[in-house]
Amino acid sequence: MSSTNTPGAKVVAHQPNVRAAERFDLEVKVDLESDHNFYTGLTQNISSGGVFIATHHLRRIGDRITLKFTLPGSEKVLDVETEVRWIRENTALMSAGDGGTGMGVRFINLTPEVSAAINAFVQSRESLYYDDED
Numbered sequence: 184m185s186s187t188n189t190p191g192a193k194v195v196a197h198q199p200n201v202r203a204a205e206r207f208d209l210e211v212k213v214d215l216e217s218d219h220n221f222y223t224g225l226t227q228n229i230s231s232g233g234v235f236i237a238t239h240h241l242r243r244i245g246d247r248i249t250l251k252f253t254l255p256g257s258e259k260v261l262d263v264e265t266e267v268r269w270i271r272e273n274t275a276l277m278s279a280g281d282g283g284t285g286m287g288v289r290f291i292n293l294t295p296e297v298s299a300a301i302n303a304f305v306q307s308r309e310s311l312y313y314d315d316e317d
Contacts, residue, residue: 207228208308209226209227209228209229209234209254209255210225210226210227211225211226211253211255212225213225213226213234213236213252214250214251214252215236215249216248216250217242217249222238223238224285225237226252227283227285229304229305230305231302231305232289232290233265233287233288233289234288235285235286235287235288236250236285236286236288237283237285238286239284241270241272241285241286242270244267244269245266245267246266246267247265248264248266248267249262249263249264250288251263254300254301255304256304257300259300261297261300261301262297263290264293265288267286267287268286268287268288269286269287270286270287271283271284271286271287
């Protein structure tokens with residue numbers, strides 16, 4: 184489904200979780216830089232493959248964005264190249280229903296050091312999804 188407000192954008196409807204990696208709660212300030220913009224957002228969750236950023240400054244799918252953020256328990260600022268994979272927006276005509284406006288980005292070209300830091304963080308967290316079957 185395409186959005187008329189953001190060229191090239193897909194709005195994610197209620198779909199099963201088809202991500203390659205589990206997501207984990209993470210709410211930290213993140214600085215976003217693209218070729219011509221600099222702005223701040225707030226992460227909502229993270230996986231070893233990417234992060235969701237709550238922001239009204241949506242980019243187009245395929246846009247490259249450099250993120251700068253610090254994981255809890257660390258003072259090191261991570262400088263990460265990402266690519267916008269999907270967006271979610273609430274408008275007067277369409278409600279995302281399952282969360283606020285923002286975009287899902289995937290990590291690309293991670294250095295071994297940054298990859299290790301993100302993996303260590305997500306391995307120490309509880310998943311957002313729980314299996315109700317015992």
